[in-house]
Amino acid sequence: xxxxxxxxxxxxxxxxxxxxxxxxxxxxxxxxxxxxxxxxxxxxxxxxxxxxxxxxxxxxxxxxxxxxxxxxxxxxxxxxxxxxxxxxxxxxxxxxxxxxxxxxxxxxxxxxxxxxxxxxxxxxxxxxxxxxxxxxxxxxxxxxxxxxxxxxxxxxxxxxxxxxxxxxxxxxxxxxxxxxxxxxxxxxxxxxxxxxxxxxxxxxxxxxxxxxxxxxxxxxxxxxxxxxxxxxxxxxxxxxxxxxxxxxxxxxxxxxxxxxxxxxxxxxxxxxxxxxxxxxxxxxxxxxxxxxxxxxxxxxxxxxxxxxxxxxxxxxxxxx
Amino acid sequence: xxxxxxxxxxxxxxxxxxxxxxxxxxxxxxxxxxxxxxxxxxxxxxxxxxxxxxxxxxxxxxxxxxxxxxxxxxxxxxxxxxxxxxxxxxxxxxxxxxxxxxxxxxxxxxxxxxxxxxxxxxxxxxxxxxxxxxxxxxxxxxxxxxxxxxxxxxxxxxxxxxxxxxxxxxxxxxxxxxxxxxxxxxxxxxxxxxxxxxxxxxxxxxxxxxxxxxxxxxxxxxxxxxxxxxxxxxxxxxxxxxxxxxxxxxxxxxxxxxxxxxxxxxxxxxxxxxxxxxxxxxxxxxxxxxxxxxxxxxxxxxxxxxxxxxxxxxxxxxxx
Numbered sequence: 001x002x003x004x005x006x007x008x009x010x011x012x013x014x015x016x017x018x019x020x021x022x023x024x025x026x027x028x029x030x031x032x033x034x035x036x037x038x039x040x041x042x043x044x045x046x047x048x049x050x051x052x053x054x055x056x057x058x059x060x061x062x063x064x065x066x067x068x069x070x071x072x073x074x075x076x077x078x079x080x081x082x083x084x085x086x087x088x089x090x091x092x093x094x095x096x097x098x099x100x101x102x103x104x105x106x107x108x109x110x111x112x113x114x115x116x117x118x119x120x121x122x123x124x125x126x127x128x129x130x131x132x133x134x135x136x137x138x139x140x141x142x143x144x145x146x147x148x149x150x151x152x153x154x155x156x157x158x159x160x161x162x163x164x165x166x167x168x169x170x171x172x173x174x175x176x177x178x179x180x181x182x183x184x185x186x187x188x189x190x191x192x193x194x195x196x197x198x199x200x201x202x203x204x205x206x207x208x209x210x211x212x213x214x215x216x217x218x219x220x221x222x223x224x225x226x227x228x229x230x231x232x233x234x235x236x237x238x239x240x241x242x243x244x245x246x247x248x249x250x251x252x253x254x255x256x257x258x259x260x261x262x263x264x265x266x267x268x269x270x271x272x273x274x275x276x277x278x279x280x281x282x283x284x285x286x287x288x289x290x291x292x293x294x295x296x297x298x299x300x301x302x303x304x305x306x307x308x309x310x311x312x313x314x315x316x317x318x319x320x
Numbered sequence: 321x322x323x324x325x326x327x328x329x330x331x332x333x334x335x336x337x338x339x340x341x342x343x344x345x346x347x348x349x350x351x352x353x354x355x356x357x358x359x360x361x362x363x364x365x366x367x368x369x370x371x372x373x374x375x376x377x378x379x380x381x382x383x384x385x386x387x388x389x390x391x392x393x394x395x396x397x398x399x400x401x402x403x404x405x406x407x408x409x410x411x412x413x414x415x416x417x418x419x420x421x422x423x424x425x426x427x428x429x430x431x432x433x434x435x436x437x438x439x440x441x442x443x444x445x446x447x448x449x450x451x452x453x454x455x456x457x458x459x460x461x462x463x464x465x466x467x468x469x470x471x472x473x474x475x476x477x478x479x480x481x482x483x484x485x486x487x488x489x490x491x492x493x494x495x496x497x498x499x500x501x502x503x504x505x506x507x508x509x510x511x512x513x514x515x516x517x518x519x520x521x522x523x524x525x526x527x528x529x530x531x532x533x534x535x536x537x538x539x540x541x542x543x544x545x546x547x548x549x550x551x552x553x554x555x556x557x558x559x560x561x562x563x564x565x566x567x568x569x570x571x572x573x574x575x576x577x578x579x580x581x582x583x584x585x586x587x588x589x590x591x592x593x594x595x596x597x598x599x600x601x602x603x604x605x606x607x608x609x610x611x612x613x614x615x616x617x618x619x620x621x622x623x624x625x626x627x628x629x630x631x632x633x634x635x636x637x638x639x640x
Contacts, residue, residue, distance in 0.1 A: 046427035078396050082420035086445040096416040100402035107366035125406040 006031070006191035008308070009220075013037040013052045013203020015069035015237050016229050016294075017196035018059035020307070023300030024194065025060055025130040027308070033131040033186060037198070038115065039142035039171055039206025040153045044092050045083070047102040048109050051154075052203065053119060053134060054101055061126035069237060072097045091159045116182055131182075135207040138177040142206050143170050153202070162239040166246045169201050174209035183216060192311035193217055195226035197292065199240045200259045201247070214263060223314040224264045225307055227292055228253040231270040236293060252276060257283040265314050268292060268307055286314055326351070326511035328628070329540075333357040333372045333523020335389035335557050336549050336614075337516035338379035340627070343620030344514065345380055345450040347628070353451040353506060357518070358435065359462035359491055359526025360473045364412050365403070367422040368429050371474075372523065373439060373454060374421055381446035389557060392417045411479045436502055451502070455527040458497040462526050463490050473522070482559040486566045489521050494529035503536055512631035513537055515546035517612065519560045520579045521567070534583060543634040544584045545627055547612055548573040551590040556613060572596060577603040585634050588612060588627055606634055 008028050012021045012035070021034045037052045051070060058064040058072055065071045075095035084090040094102065101122060108118045115134040123132055142153040145168040156162060198204055208214055217224060233252050235241050241251035249255040253269040257280040260267065266286035269276060270293065280287045288310040294300045328348050332341045332355070341354045357372045371390060378384040378392055385391045395415035404410040414422065421442060428438045435454040443452055462473040465488040476482060518524055528534055537544060553572050555561050561571035569575040573589040577600040580587065586606035589596060590613065600607045608630040614620045 045423050046430055047423070072402075076396055076398050076416065078416035079399060079419050079423075082392075082417040083424065086420055086424055086442060088420065088424050096396065096398035097402040099399050099416075099419065100406055100408065103365050103367070103399075104403065104406055104408050110366055122406060 007186060007189045008032050008192050008194065009186065009190055009217075010034045010194040010196055011198075011204055011207050012056055012196040013040075013198030013207075014055050017052075017198030017203060018056045018064070019294045019300050020194070020196040020227060020303055021056055021130075022059045022297075023294070023302070023304030024308075026297075026301050027304055028130070030129045030131070033133060033182075035133050035135050035180070035183070035207055037203045037206050038134045038136065039140050039174075039209075040157070040202070041139065041141070042152060042154045044154070045088065045094075046106070047099075048106045049092075049094075049102050050105065050115075050119075050134070053132060054098070056132055057101075057119070057123055057126065057128060060123070060128040060130055060132070063126070071095050092154060093158075116180060133180045133182050135213065136177040136180055136210050138173065140174045140177050140206055140210065141172040142202060143172050145169070157202070157239075162242065166201075166243050168247075169205070169243075171206045171209040174206065175211065177210045179210055179212045179216060186220075190220045190222045191315070192222050192308060193220060193224040194307055194311070195224065195260065195264060197227040197229035197236070199229060199235070199238050199243070200256060201240070201243050202238075208263070217263070218320055221318060221320060223266065223311040223318055225266045225268065225288075225311045225314070226256070226260050226264045227268040227303065227307060228256045228270065228273070230256055230273075231292060232272040254279045254283075257285060257287075261285065265318060266310055268303075268310060286310075327506060327509050328352050328512050328514065329506065329510055329537075330354045330514040330516050331518075331524055331527050332376055332516040333360075333518030333527075334375050337372075337518030337523060338376045338384070339614045339620050340514070340516040340547060340623055341376055341450075342379045342617075343614070343622070343624030344628075346617075346621050347624055348450070350449045350451070353453060353502075355453050355455050355500070355503070355527055357523045357526050358454045358456065359460050359494075359529075360477070360522070361459070361461070362472060362474045364474070365408065365414075366426070367419075368426045369412075369414075369422050370425065370435075370439075370454070373452060374418070376452055377421075377439070377443055377446065377448060380443070380448040380450055380452070383446070391415050412474060413478075436500060453500045453502050455533065456497040456500055456530050458493065460494045460497050460526055460529065461492040462522060463492050465489070477522075477559075482562065486563050488567075489525070489563075491526045491529040494526070495531065497530045499530055499532045499536060506540075510540045510542045511635070512542050512628060513540060513544040514627055514631070515544065515580065515584060517547040517549035517556070519549060519555070519558055519563070520576060521560070521563050522558075528583070537583070538640060541638060541640060543586065543631040543638055545586045545588065545608075545631045545634070546576070546580050546584045547588045547623065547627060548576045548590065548593070550576055550593075551612060552592040574599045574603075577605060577607075581605065585638060586630055588623075588630060606630075 114137040144156040244251040261283045290306040434457040464476040564571040581603045610626040
């Protein structure tokens, strides 16, 4: 049972976000909705690939590969080996089992189904009871501006391994994207909104870039609590601190607080960052110090409980 | 070295045809062009699949699965297992390595490349030096009429395992299909045309249904020699005799002779059918009795030599 009654919404991107969302799902099950970033979706080898949706889905299904943070555990690579033999591109690692998701999703999207409907069908087949919602059924594509011009996200992230400095980030298509209509059915029932410890620029900002998303989140009247993905000045995984530095933000939990100021009511930071608490409250939000590094399933649930308890503490004080 | 100088053309469908084409390739290499049936092409899981082209290509590349007659040797099936887990269709067996061909072909066709160009690129990557030509770059689809209506070919062939009686066969799109333009570059140089021991209705007739194909074959002025796919009243593989019986044709080498009468100058039949020779010559073609069952690579080359020698014998007598 959870500390809070009612439905919970989480915002998540890739690995770190998926872990906390999984902890929340172990408490809330069907009473959890995860809004997932689709800004890193792309078309590769003619297939529609949704890396963050897949990471969250596989994590909830208990089939995620814990070593890589993406893909399916116990994966094989014979498709990709043959693609390479045939002269095709192998820089984006498509496992044999993982490919089933991409092929079926691509087929259904091409047949006119919404991203939301396809995600629901895949989740149902994998026994995922939590609702995963693409932030929008319309395409939004994260584009990285570098000194040598713009790069599609996966070119930056996977092909180049984030090795070039980021000068700016934009979310192509966001202005025209419509909020996922399924969010409308959740209105007024939420007990908490959790911004998972995903990369703020690459995973959370694309979600927030969908017109109406910020307003919808704030309008729910429930506490909005984020977990800092930066612990001791370093990201648990991924290029968050590198990008924050390149974009001139402090690569610390304080930078995260500034980034989310005006949106969240509270920020959970790790014990190693306890001394930063005053700087975070100065940004106009409450702070909770707690262990935030999730090494195993127990850590995920423990952090989920911490975050929900924190939201519960804040609930009485919410004034919008 | 071959018995005949100059370029040779073969017509082939699936397994049996691919074997003789492979024997011919071992003699002629780059001087062989195989016109391959694409009537059994279809779209499955959003992918363009060309079963006969792949069987011929994999056979020439030395990676064909000798047990199944289709697909790649040493294949794995993790993609298909996951498709099934996700509730997708598993009746058409797509191996993990094989899938690389379908994904790359689909991508390139969708980008506007011709079937011929894509086939050439795949063959180049696999070290296939013989030229494989789809009979047409335009779509032709074999449709099976049954008592319960029409079926797309793969539904009949794979999904239903040929278990329903065939009442008629048509080649949808054939009337509008254009002859592969690459055939024009071969004009006047051919020393022989070989109709491989493929199913006459399912593999060779779709090729012959392309407008201008019969005329082009006859206009080359070289001998046209077929090998009977029916040996001792049975097909080496596949439903040829079942279909011949259902369509009211004699399920024997004589039925094959009648089927190809007016097109071929000679028919190679197996020793077991030697007594049928007079009935075959009565159809207006020469006959050669020789071992036609190909159990190994040596058999393929031996039959290729037999067929070419037979064509050589007939060359002087060709009057069109």
